[in-house]
Amino acid sequence: MEKKTKMKTSKPQKAKRPAVATSSTGATDDTQPTKGKRLPQTIRGFRDILPEEQAYWRYLATECEQISEVYGFQPITLPIVEATSLFERAVGKVTDIVEKEMFSFTNQGNESLTLRPEPTAGMARAYLQHGLINQPQPVKWYTIGPMFRYQRPQYGRQRQFHQWGCEVIGDNHPTMDATLMLMATNLFQTLGLPTALQVNSIGDKECRPVYRKALLEYYRGHRKELCEDCERRLGKNPLRLLDCKEEGCRALRADAPQFVDHLCTPCRDHFMAMLEYLDDLDVPYVLNPHLVRGLDYYTRTVFEVWAADDESGKTALAGGGRYDDLLAELGGRPTPAVGIGLGMETVILKMKEREVSLPPAPRADVFIAQLSQPARKKAMLLFEELRKSNVRVSASFSKDGLKPQMEMAARLGVRYTIIIGQKEIVDHTAIVRDMEAGMQETFDFKKIINIIQHKLEEEAPIIHTEPLNQKPEEPTVV
Numbered sequence: 001m002e003k004k005t006k007m008k009t010s011k012p013q014k015a016k017r018p019a020v021a022t023s024s025t026g027a028t029d030d031t032q033p034t035k036g037k038r039l040p041q042t043i044r045g046f047r048d049i050l051p052e053e054q055a056y057w058r059y060l061a062t063e064c065e066q067i068s069e070v071y072g073f074q075p076i077t078l079p080i081v082e083a084t085s086l087f088e089r090a091v092g093k094v095t096d097i098v099e100k101e102m103f104s105f106t107n108q109g110n111e112s113l114t115l116r117p118e119p120t121a122g123m124a125r126a127y128l129q130h131g132l133i134n135q136p137q138p139v140k141w142y143t144i145g146p147m148f149r150y151q152r153p154q155y156g157r158q159r160q161f162h163q164w165g166c167e168v169i170g171d172n173h174p175t176m177d178a179t180l181m182l183m184a185t186n187l188f189q190t191l192g193l194p195t196a197l198q199v200n201s202i203g204d205k206e207c208r209p210v211y212r213k214a215l216l217e218y219y220r221g222h223r224k225e226l227c228e229d230c231e232r233r234l235g236k237n238p239l240r241l242l243d244c245k246e247e248g249c250r251a252l253r254a255d256a257p258q259f260v261d262h263l264c265t266p267c268r269d270h271f272m273a274m275l276e277y278l279d280d281l282d283v284p285y286v287l288n289p290h291l292v293r294g295l296d297y298y299t300r301t302v303f304e305v306w307a308a309d310d311e312s313g314k315t316a317l318a319g320g321g322r323y324d325d326l327l328a329e330l331g332g333r334p335t336p337a338v339g340i341g342l343g344m345e346t347v348i349l350k351m352k353e354r355e356v357s358l359p360p361a362p363r364a365d366v367f368i369a370q371l372s373q374p375a376r377k378k379a380m381l382l383f384e385e386l387r388k389s390n391v392r393v394s395a396s397f398s399k400d401g402l403k404p405q406m407e408m409a410a411r412l413g414v415r416y417t418i419i420i421g422q423k424e425i426v427d428h429t430a431i432v433r434d435m436e437a438g439m440q441e442t443f444d445f446k447k448i449i450n451i452i453q454h455k456l457e458e459e460a461p462i463i464h465t466e467p468l469n470q471k472p473e474e475p476t477v478v
Contacts, residue, residue, distance in 0.1 A: 045151070045159025056348045059358050060191070061144055064164040064342065067187050068142035071179060073166050076141040078122040080148075084112040090121035090326055092296025095237070101149040103159075115148035119165040120297070120323065120339050127169050128332040137170030144344075156315050156346030165341040169327070172336035174270050177301045177322060178277035180340045184305050184318050185283050191347070192356045194308035195317060197284065200259060200291040201271040202239065204299045205325065207264035212238055214257040222252050242290045245314060258289035267300055274301060297323040301338065307350055317350065318342040364394035365456055367409035371402055371421035379420050382430075382448065389449055391456065409435065415459070416452060 042048060049057060065075070084104050091097050103115040116122055123141060126132075132139045144164045151157055166183070168176045181197055188195045203211060215238050223231065227246045234241065242253050263271065278285055285303075291313075293302045302321035306313045320340030327335040366386060370379040376397055386393040394412055399405050402419070409417045419431040419440075430448050432455075433440035443451050 043159075045153045047158060047160075053348075055358050055361060056351060057344070060344055060347060060351070061164070063187060063190055064144060065142075067183055067190075068164075068166055071140075071166075071183055073140045073142040076123070076126065076143050078116070078119060078126060078143055078145070080116055080146065081113050082116055082122055082125065084114040086121050086125055086330075087114055087117060089329060090124065090297055091118065092237070095240075095296055097149065097295070101151055103148045103150060117147055117149045118295070119143055119145070119147065119163060119341065120167060120295075120326070123165070123167045123169070123339070124323075124326050124330055124332075124337070127335075128327060128330060132169070133333060133335065138176070139169045140167070141169075142166040156343065156349050158345060162344040163341045164344060165339060167337060167339035169337040170335055171338075172270075172324060174274035174301075175277055176338050177274045177303075178281065178283070180320060180338060181278060181285070181303055182281055182283055184340060184342070187342075188305065188317070191351060193317070193347070193350050193354060196286055196306045196308055198288040198291050198304045198306060198313065199275070199278075199285045200288050200302050201263060201267060201300050202259050202292055202298060202302055202321075203263050203267045207262055207267055211257065211259055211262035214262060215239070215241065218256050219252070225249075225252055237296070239292050242292045250312070253290050256290070259292075260287075260289060270300055293319060293321055297326040297329070299324045303340075305342075315346055316343070317347050362392065364392045364412055364414050365416065366391055366393045366452055367405070367412060367414045367417045368393065368395040369402060369405035369409065369417055369419045370395075370397070371400075371419070372425070374425050375420040375422065378425065378445075379418075382418065382420070385449055386452065389453065391449075391452060416455065418448060418452070 068075075084102070087102060088098055093099070097117050102117055104112060105114075106112055123143070127139060142165065144162070146160055146162050148160055150159055153159065166180060168180070181199070185195070185197060202208065216234070219226070219230075219234055219238065219241055223234065225248055226234065226241075227244065227249055230241050230244050230246070230249050233244075241249065242256065244250065244253075260268075260271070275285075288304075291302055291304060292298075293304070298321045300322045302319075304313060304316040304319035306316055318340060320338070322336070322338040324336040325334070326337065327333070368379045368383055368386075370376045379395060380397055383393055383395050394409075394414065396405060396408055399408070402421075406417065415435055417433045417435055419433060421431075424430050424442075424445070427442075428445050429442050430445050431440050431442050432448070432451065
């Protein structure tokens with residue numbers, strides 16, 4: 001007799017849901033790739049700026065442009081690619097930017113080229129190349145655009161990032177330094193971001209060797225306490241020791257010699273005069289003896305703008321300084337200069353954190369809805385006529401049916417919707433619906449543009465002005 005055995009059956013398992021793709025902004029995407037294919041992604045350190053973020057970028061760029069032009073700066077657009085040698089000479093061969101962070105490549109002509117890591121070197125090159133030394137001085141330029149550095153992506157830092165930069169070339173007066181700091185202070189006040197202005201002087205080629213010697217003597221006594229990068233900097237670029245973000249090195253710099261104690265008389269006079277202008281302008285600042293910035297071309301004034309809640313300055317919102325020797329280093333005549341740069345990604349992050357109110361985006365005043373193929377053609381023509389008449393108009397010509405079009409008009413918040421259907425085509429008319437009042441009227445199609453313009457003009461805010469011949473009131477004498 002055979003022994004019957006009971007077969008074990010496994011319970012049916014639920015099919016696993018495929019992994020959901022995630023965008024660079026953290027949003028999920030339920031759209032799955034074709035089997036066996038991988039969806040393309042942005043390169044690490046590069047990101048898309050999606051439409052819902054553009055309001056911040058437009059607002060910040062507009063404020064940067066406006067304050068630049070108020071203070072007499074003119075726009076300049078620089079190439080993204082420059083000769084690698086420009087940055088090696090300008091920024092410094094032993095800086096982190098040149099040693100570690102540049103995107104450099106050799107082209108078909110065997111030229112070494114680099115995606116610009118900062119704008120000042122390009123500004124200086126343009127000034128020299130186009131003979132601006134022969135024009136009235138100073139030359140005041142500003143630019144907004146992308147920069148590129150191979151760095152670890154983190155808070156406010158991407159490998160492609162954007163800067164607003166202003167440069168004053170051809171003027172060594174301390175008022176120029178103070179003006180840039182005043183501009184930055186005013187800009188951040190407009191943006192609603194509390195900040196702290198950090199200021200220092202790092203001298204020039206006359207007094208810096210004396211300070212460098214004192215700094216080396218101090219740090220050589222603490223060599224074993226330095227991080228690996230700072231041990232290397234000790235022999236190559238000791239000023240960068242003060243700029244290290246490692247906690248151990250930051251603790252060491254507290255007792256390091258201060259630059260202001262080693263300034264020569266001209267550098268000290270320039271620094272004190274600049275501080276007096278800031279005092280007179282009621283620009284608050286913090287004297288920071290450890291501030292050096294990370295580029296070799298700086299002389300005398302250096303400054304940074306930190307968020308008020310960033311006591312250690314790990315992420316500066318803006319920074320700059322004087323670079324009086326740079327143009328001579330690049331082959332030009334000795335020409336003083338000073339500039340400022342602002343990191344737009346970092347500032348926008350702070351704006352979002354503080355929930356800064358943005359000005360309302362311009363919206364359409366009129367929406368055109370259509371209900372047949374002949375009506376669609378007529379609506380498209382009307383759209384163009386309204387646009388040429390400076391009426392802000394919107395439409396969705398691919399949609400059929402009145403309901404979805406009216407829903408779109410309501411979402412857009414338009415005041416009036418023009419409706420064209422089969423009956424209106426026959427009668428040569430159009431319906432104008434007041435979206436707020438819920439009322440609608442039918443008008444001759446030829447008169448629609450004039451009627452819409454008249455309705456919008458009636459709703460425009462009235463600006464009250466005093467009559468030109470009216471004398472001002474006499475002041476009351478107490």
